[in-house]
Amino acid sequence: MLTEDGKHLYISNDEYHRVIERLALLVHESGWQFDTILCLARGGMRPGDVLSRIFEVPLAIMSTSSYRENEGKTQGTLDIAHYITTPRGQIAGRVLLVDDLADSGVTLQAVVENLRSHYPAITELRSAVLWTKGVSAFKPDYSVEHLPTSPWIHQPFEHYDSVRPAALSTRLGF
DSSP states (O other), X not given: OBOTTSSEEEOOHHHHHHHHHHHHHHHHHHTOOOSEEEEEETTTHHHHHXXXXXXXXXXXXXXXXXXXXXXXXXXXXXXXXXXXXXXXXXXXXXXXXXXXXXXXXHHHHHHHHHHHHHOTTEEEXXXXXXXXXXXXXXXXXXXXXXXXXXXXXXXXXXXXXXXXXXXXXXXXXX
């Protein structure tokens, strides 16, 4: 649900999974065949996992991080992992790069440049996200929703950014 001022988008767990399913259909309807899904951890892990299951292709993971401060609400320096975890040796062939959103576009652009310069075995690379914000400088190949007002997206699991083990212990009665 988008707030009236357009500054916040609240996504329920059911809505979140429907958006992932819509992304799967967008990719499928394009007719493009790919060998591997490469998800960006953390935001792309959930969509990447679901797409990997739907398309029956291996899931590779590349860790990136820039939203670490202020309970994950403030973008800082972008860190990109030096290695990709993949079940099939080195990542190669046609790769679908998956993340949850194109926010500023900085992360996706940097990752695409990194992949093109460091992984020559990737023969074709396309990107897929659930949401693209209006301020994004990066335009993914596949995106379910374009958000011209660039709202903060409240995903159903974001409350874990501020939950600590002691609070879980209290809440769960341990």
